[in-house]
Amino acid sequence: MAQKLVSKIPEGPLEQKWTRRKKEMHLVNPNNKRKLEIIVVGTGLGGASAAASLGELGYNVKVFCISDSPRRAHSIAAQGGINAAKNYQNDNDSVYRLFYDTIKGGDYRSREANVYRLAEVSASIIDQCVAQGIPFAREYGGYLANRSFGGVQVSRTFYARGQTGQQLLLGAYASLNKEISHGTVTSYPRHEMLDLVVINGEAKGIIARNLVTGQIERFGAHAVVIATGGYGNTYFLSTNAMNSNGSAAMQCWRKGAFFANPCFAQIHPTCIPVHGDQQCKLTLMSESLRNDGRIWVPKKMEDVIKLRKHEIKPSQIAEEDRDYYLERRYPAFGNLVPRDVASRAAKERCDAGFGVNETGKAVFLDFSQAIQRLGRKKVAERYGNLFDMYEKITDSSPWEEPMMIYPAIHYTMGGIWVDYDLQTTIPGLYAIGEANFSDHGGNRLGASALMQGLADGYFVLPNTIGDYLSHKIMEPKTDINAPEFAEAERAVQARIERLFSIKGSETVDSIHKKLGHIMWEYVGMARDEEGLKKAISEINALREEFYKNVRVPGTQYEFNQELEKALRLEDFFDIGELMAFDALNRRESCGGHFRVESQTEEGEAKRDDANFMYVAAWEYKGKGEEPELHKEPLNYEFIEVKTRNYKD
Amino acid sequence: MNFNVKVWRQKNAKAKGHFETYKISGIESDASFLEMLDILNEQLIREGIDPISFDHDCREGICGACSLYIDGRAHGPDDHVTTCQLFMRHFKDGATITVEPWRSAAFPVIKDLVVNRGAFDQILQAGGFISVRTGSAQDANNILIPHDVAEESMDAAACVGCGACVATCKNGSAMLFVAARVSSLALLPQGRAEAKRRVQNMVAKMDELGFGNCTNTRACELECPKGVKISHIARLNREFLKANFRD
Numbered sequence: 001m002a003q004k005l006v007s008k009i010p011e012g013p014l015e016q017k018w019t020r021r022k023k024e025m026h027l028v029n030p031n032n033k034r035k036l037e038i039i040v041v042g043t044g045l046g047g048a049s050a051a052a053s054l055g056e057l058g059y060n061v062k063v064f065c066i067s068d069s070p071r072r073a074h075s076i077a078a079q080g081g082i083n084a085a086k087n088y089q090n091d092n093d094s095v096y097r098l099f100y101d102t103i104k105g106g107d108y109r110s111r112e113a114n115v116y117r118l119a120e121v122s123a124s125i126i127d128q129c130v131a132q133g134i135p136f137a138r139e140y141g142g143y144l145a146n147r148s149f150g151g152v153q154v155s156r157t158f159y160a161r162g163q164t165g166q167q168l169l170l171g172a173y174a175s176l177n178k179e180i181s182h183g184t185v186t187s188y189p190r191h192e193m194l195d196l197v198v199i200n201g202e203a204k205g206i207i208a209r210n211l212v213t214g215q216i217e218r219f220g221a222h223a224v225v226i227a228t229g230g231y232g233n234t235y236f237l238s239t240n241a242m243n244s245n246g247s248a249a250m251q252c253w254r255k256g257a258f259f260a261n262p263c264f265a266q267i268h269p270t271c272i273p274v275h276g277d278q279q280c281k282l283t284l285m286s287e288s289l290r291n292d293g294r295i296w297v298p299k300k301m302e303d304v305i306k307l308r309k310h311e312i313k314p315s316q317i318a319e320e321d322r323d324y325y326l327e328r329r330y331p332a333f334g335n336l337v338p339r340d341v342a343s344r345a346a347k348e349r350c351d352a353g354f355g356v357n358e359t360g361k362a363v364f365l366d367f368s369q370a371i372q373r374l375g376r377k378k379v380a381e382r383y384g385n386l387f388d389m390y391e392k393i394t395d396s397s398p399w400e401e402p403m404m405i406y407p408a409i410h411y412t413m414g415g416i417w418v419d420y421d422l423q424t425t426i427p428g429l430y431a432i433g434e435a436n437f438s439d440h441g442g443n444r445l446g447a448s449a450l451m452q453g454l455a456d457g458y459f460v461l462p463n464t465i466g467d468y469l470s471h472k473i474m475e476p477k478t479d480i481n482a483p484e485f486a487e488a489e490r491a492v493q494a495r496i497e498r499l500f501s502i503k504g505s506e507t508v509d510s511i512h513k514k515l516g517h518i519m520w521e522y523v524g525m526a527r528d529e530e531g532l533k534k535a536i537s538e539i540n541a542l543r544e545e546f547y548k549n550v551r552v553p554g555t556q557y558e559f560n561q562e563l564e565k566a567l568r569l570e571d572f573f574d575i576g577e578l579m580a581f582d583a584l585n586r587r588e589s590c591g592g593h594f595r596v597e598s599q600t601e602e603g604e605a606k607r608d609d610a611n612f613m614y615v616a617a618w619e620y621k622g623k624g625e626e627p628e629l630h631k632e633p634l635n636y637e638f639i640e641v642k643t644r645n646y647k648d
Numbered sequence: 649m650n651f652n653v654k655v656w657r658q659k660n661a662k663a664k665g666h667f668e669t670y671k672i673s674g675i676e677s678d679a680s681f682l683e684m685l686d687i688l689n690e691q692l693i694r695e696g697i698d699p700i701s702f703d704h705d706c707r708e709g710i711c712g713a714c715s716l717y718i719d720g721r722a723h724g725p726d727d728h729v730t731t732c733q734l735f736m737r738h739f740k741d742g743a744t745i746t747v748e749p750w751r752s753a754a755f756p757v758i759k760d761l762v763v764n765r766g767a768f769d770q771i772l773q774a775g776g777f778i779s780v781r782t783g784s785a786q787d788a789n790n791i792l793i794p795h796d797v798a799e800e801s802m803d804a805a806a807c808v809g810c811g812a813c814v815a816t817c818k819n820g821s822a823m824l825f826v827a828a829r830v831s832s833l834a835l836l837p838q839g840r841a842e843a844k845r846r847v848q849n850m851v852a853k854m855d856e857l858g859f860g861n862c863t864n865t866r867a868c869e870l871e872c873p874k875g876v877k878i879s880h881i882a883r884l885n886r887e888f889l890k891a892n893f894r895d
Contacts, residue, residue, distance in 0.1 A: 053782040068703060069769050071809055072711040088789060124783070131785035133778045133833050135793075135801040142792030160802055166710055167805060174777035181773045189766070212758055241705040278679050280686055281707040389709065392726075392733050395678070458782045507693045509686070553693055558660060559759040561701055562693070 005258070005617060005632045008419040009113040014638045015095075018117045021420065022463055026470035033058035036469050037221040037477065039206055041193045041248055043070030045165070045450055046433025047227030048172035049457030055179030057462060059469075062219060063176065064188045064208060066243055066564075071173045074229060074241040075453060078165025079286035079386065081147065081157035082129075082450040084122040089146055093154040095119045100639060102448060105151040105338050106413070106441025107591035107607060108641050109261070109615070111634065113420060114438045121459040122451055126158055128458055132171040136160050147382075149446035150287055151338035151646075157447045162286050162386045168450055172457070191217070192564065193248045194495075195488045196224065196255045196429065203429035204478045207488045211564065214557035216492055218485045220478030223428045223465055226252060227457070230412035230434040232265065234572045234579065235524075236516025238409035239271055239284040243564075249416050249435055250571040253578075257424040258617040258630060260437035261414035262575065263583035266444055266592045267525055268410035269295075269342035272393055272403075273362040280509070282408040283393060285365070286386055287446040290335045292370035292379070293403070295342070296322045297354040297363050307356050314356070314364055314402050325349055333646040340443045340592045340605075341646060343407035347525050348603065350406075357404055366402035407525065411449060413440040413592065414582070417617040417632075421464035422456060425617075430465060432456035437615070442591020496556050499566050504549030508565040511546050515539065515569070515576055523580050528596040532584040536577055543573045578618060581627060588612045609641060649675045649736055652744040653688060655700055658757050665757065669744070681724060681734040682707065682714065685747075702761040709733040709873065712808030715815070716761055717748040722812035722871040730810060730873040750815035754822070754858045765811050767857045768825060774853035775846040776829040778838055797835055804832035806874040813868035813876075819860030824868040826850050827884035828876050834887050844891040851888055 010017040010024070028036065036059050040051040043065040051063040065073060085098040098119035103110060126144070130136065136158050137145040146155040160167040179185040190211040197205040197218075205220040231246030232238040253259045270285045298304050299321050306312045325345055327334045337345075346363050349355070356362050371379050376399070380387070387398045394404070416424050416431035418438055423430050433453040440448065479485075522535035546569065554560045589598040589605035590612065598606045615632040650673040658665030672688045679687075682704050689699035705713040714731040718724035724734045739745060747761065755763040793801075807828035814822050830847050833839030839846075862881060869878045 049782075056781050067705060067711075067713060068765055069809065071769075072705055072713050074706060074711070077706045077708050077710050086788070124785070126788045127785040128780070128782060130788040130791055131778065131780040131838055133801075133836050133838050135798045135805050135832065135836070136788075138793050138795045138798040140795045142794050143789050160805075163710065163806065166808075167802075170805065174772070175780075175782070177769070177773040178777040178779060181775075187769070189769075241711060242707060243705050275678050276676050278676055278683050278687060280683055283708055389733070392709075392729060392735070393680075395735075395737065462782065505694070507690050509690060551693060553696075553698055559701055559762060562699060 004425055005630050006419060007111065007632060008421055009111065010420065014112060014116050017113050018120055025463060025467040028466050028470050028473060030058050032473040034060065036060060036472060037062065038223050038225065038465065039064070039219055039221040040225045040227060041206065042073065042227035042229060042435070043173070043176070044073035044075035044227060044229055044433060045169055045172055045453030046435070046457045047225070048073070048169065048176045049454050050225055050227060050432055050461050051185055052172060052175035052179050053458050053462040054465070055182065055184035058184065061179070061185040062188060062221065063185055064191045064193060066190065066192045066211065068189055070176055070187060070189065071170065073169060074244050075169045075450070076166045077241065078450055079162040079284065080149065080288035081159035081164045081447040082125065082168060083149070083156050083447045084126045084158060084451065085119050085156060086123050086126060088144060089155045091154045093156050097154065098122060098156065101152045102439070102445055103441070103639060104644060105445040106443055107644060108441065108609070108613070108636065109590055109634065110439055110441030112636060112638055117460065118439050118452060118455050121455045124459060125451060125454045129168060129171050132174060134160060134167045134171045147288060148291055148336060150290060150336045150342065151333070151445045159288065162288065162383065165450060168454065172454070193251065194492045194567065195251050197485050197488045198255050198426060199482060199484045202427045205480065205485065207485070207492050212559055214555070214560065216489055218480040218489060220480045220485070222469055222472045222475060222478065223430065225461065226416060226429065226431045226435050227433050228435050230415065231575045232409045232412055234515070234576045235409045235519045236512050237274065237279065237282050237520070239268060239282050242281060245568040245571065246575045247568050247571040250574050252416055252424065252426070252429060254620050255426065256620065257426050257429060258417040258619050259415070259578060260417035260615050260617045261582065262579045262618065263523070263586055263593050264413035264442050264591060265409060265579070266339055266411040266413060267343045267407045268339055269346055269407050270365060270405045271408035272390065273357060273359065273406040283389070284410060285390060285403060285405060287339070289365060289383060289386060292374070292382070293335065293365040293367050294324055294369065295326050295335055295363055295365055296324045297349045297356055299323045301353065304354055304356065308358055315368065315400070330646045332648045337646045338443055338445060343525060344594060346407055362404040362406045364402035365405045367398055368402070371399070411444055413437065413442065413444055417615070421467065422461055423464070423468065428468060430461060432461055442593055495567070496563065499550070499552045499563065500556065502547060502550050502552070504551045506549045506551060508550060508552070508562055508569055511542065511550060512569050512572065514542055515572060518542065519576055523576070523583055526594050526596050527583050529584065532580050535580040539573060539577045539580065546573070578627060582616055582618065585616060585629060586612055607643070649677055649739070649741045651675065651684070651739065651742070654744055654746045655760070656748045657700070657760055660759055661756055675736055677737040679736050680707070680732060681718070681736065682732050684736055700761065701759045704732060707732045710808060712810040715750050715763065715810055715812070717750060717815055719746050722816040723873055728873055728875050730808065750811050752814045752820040754820065755811060755814065767859070768809050768811065770857060771822065771826060771850055771853045772829065775842070775849035778833060779842060791837055793836060801832045801835040804828045804876060804880050807876050808874055810873060812871045812873060814859065816867045816871040817860065818865065818867070819863060821862045822854050822859040823862035823881050823884065824872060824876055824878065826854050827880040830887055831880035831883040834883060843887060844894065847884065847887040847891050
């Protein structure tokens with residue numbers, strides 16, 4: 001089995017690996033490209049940039065999204081920025097430093113070669129985006145502006161107000177539109193992939209449901225690219241969009257693609273706290289706020305009590321009575337420690353009883369000093385739209401009182417296992433962006449998700465997929481009447497019919513909420529063996545309840561959002577269980593994965609490099625069977641592996 | 649809080665629609681409008697009634713999916729928000745709230761409150777881009793763009809493509825949407841090379857798809873959740889005149 005995990009990392013010095021790999025690759029000539037078909041599922045930064053770039057190259061591309069337009073993909077909601085090693089600030093930034101920060105930020109659980117390539121192409125991304133007309137923030141002289149993000153000591157983040165993801169996605173979407181108008185790309189909005197079709201061990205197409213008519217449709221190709229994002233919504237409450245889901249990844253997993261490091265989920269420290277139980281979605285407040293905002297809770301318990309009773313306002317608490325706990329614990333990085341560290345520190349203060357709202361699950365993010373130092377105009381230019389958004393939601397103005405924030409599920413570092421070429425364990429199946437696992441290790445740094453999505457889509461995949469397709473130039477169009485397509489369609493149809501036949505009394509959302517509670521309680525910010533085992537048994541019990549008691553109204557052949565949700569929830573059960581399995585296996589604390597059994601005396605995460613310096617890639621073994629673990633060892637040839645230190 | 653929700657129900661594109669009124673109680677004032685609809689849907693499903701279909705996704709006011717016409721206003725009674733950022737504290741306890749889909753010939757209803765806004769994609773496909781191939785760009789700082797120009801371009805680029813401008817316009821005009829894209833790119837040096845083709849093709853496509861004409865009522869500007877100004881329509885008109893004058 002072990003030979004299945006061939007990472008294909010090229011030999012040679014780190015800075016020559018990508019060049020060397022590109023040199024080795026076979027090419028496809030323009031006449032042949034026209035005959036080759038590629039399916040891209042998902043239209044976020046990864047999917048849209050890949051589909052556009054593949055269309056430009058002359059391939060025949062079909063692109064699918066579940067929304068009414070490719071522009072709605074959840075990349076659009078990324079706020080703060082995108083990293084690139086331009087060193088425009090002359091602050092001694094470099095490709096090496098971006099590479100190093102990313103490896104360290106990921107707590108030494110990502111591949112050196114992949115991360116170096118990411119840093120290497122980062123500068124080209126900014127060039128590309130500016131050429132597309134993306135209005136990045138500028139200095140008065142007309143040059144590009146930068147800001148700083150967590151886990152780094154340079155300013156390398158490019159941004160467009162607090163809407164960087166939106167602008168980058170609109171750029172990729174515009175490129176996609178250009179290719180659609182040229183006829184190289186065909187767009188299928190409101191289509192949801194429901195299965196992968198594998199013929200003779202190779203990915204050859206997908207089964208999708210037309211979400212308007214409800215028809216099940218077959219689509220064939222010479223290769224399939226999964227760009228469907230992460231699985232944060234397993235937790236029900238997260239910063240992900242309501243329709244974000246991990247179903248395509250699970251379909252690939254069940255068809256033989258390995259799934260790597262599922263337990264690595266990122267909990268973002270600065271989200272608007274949960275209010276009541278009617279909520280369905282958590283809102284992120286950009287990490288960029290930590291550039292100028294200071295995080296604190298009161299030092300004295302009596303102040304906490306008064307705050308909760310609304311007897312005093314936070315601004316009335318004297319400076320010396322405030323505990324700026326990140327600055328206290330991590331002097332070198334202060335409020336700009338990485339996300340996992342900041343989240344755990346907030347939890348620590350709240351668990352100790354210092355949470356500042358009624359639920360005891362909130363800390364302050366304070367701009368009063370920044371407003372004094374920079375003036376209202378400057379602060380408004382940097383964060384105005386975020387302040388407005390906060391005020392709309394909470395009815396409280398950050399100009400007058402500090403924001404209240406608390407950690408929430410935000411991003412998943414784990415994903416479909418891919419080799420250096422971004423190919424999965426199924427030949428012809430590729431995974432890019434958040435849907436794969438490769439670049440962020442145990443924790444992703446801020447402003448690096450946009451970078452990775454676009455690096456994969458614009459600069460990596462268009463090269464690597466050509467190497468695979470060069471061997472397919474004589475292969476005719478995939479026949480969608482092949483028995484494998486018929487079989488996959490039958491299975492999808494059976495799945496849908498089963499859901500309608502249950503006719504229970506519980507709604508999909510009410511069961512999903514229960515799954516979310518299990519996940520947050522036992523597979524959340526702190527995990528231990530007992531809790532994880534409990535999570536697995538509770539998920540299984542809940543799955544049984546789902547199949548006995550869910551109610552899916554309406555019919556298949558209509559626009560039916562409840563059916564969509566029910567199908568996704570089936571897959572969230574599988575992911576949740578897989579996350580718990582992986583978390584149970586990884587008996588170390590690492591990045592966003594904190595095992596209570598593995599911590600230092602000061603309560604900091606304790607990694608176990610001797611036993612866990614590997615990628616955990618899980619293989620599906622059938623319904624109800626335990627997945628099989630495959631290990632890809634991580635070799636650090638070029639950097640020294642250290643304990644992460646953000647203190648000095 | 650308690651409400652009567654009067655909702656447009658329409659089985660599919662071909663069916664005839666009608667209003668239905670549902671009672672809902674126990675809503676927190678901090679709940680969002682869409683959370684209220686989620687709770688109403690839970691209630692309807694339990695009562696054996698088909699839940700109300702509506703488009704939504706990010707729930708942060710940025711994806712542009714949500715698109716409800718509430719009490720006679722696109723995105724409801726608050727200013728400069730998308731429907732998902734509208735909160736129940738803006739309604740009186742006990743009120744009857746009327747909820748309709750976007751009404752425009754160019755946006756046919758798919759089901760209930762869900763409409764097809766594919767026409768927007770088609771307009772952008774006609775020219776809402778800069779033709780640069782991946783990999784052919786020069787260094788980003790070789791293109792200098794003064795701070796204020798970049799900011800103005802960004803003001804227009806903030807458009808989320810929700811369609812509130814069309815829904816609120818008595819003519820069903822898409823001018824603000826088209827202007828946002830044309831203006832954002834026309835302001836930038838990178839966008840100048842194709843400025844003429846872009847404006848001509850996008851305006852022609854807009855006309856072809858059945859959107860109405862602009863009569864400067866400014867309703868679109870008032871309801872735009874991102875505050876895109878009609879000064880961008882003025883720039884669109886200038887660009888259009890310039891392009892046609894040259895012909």
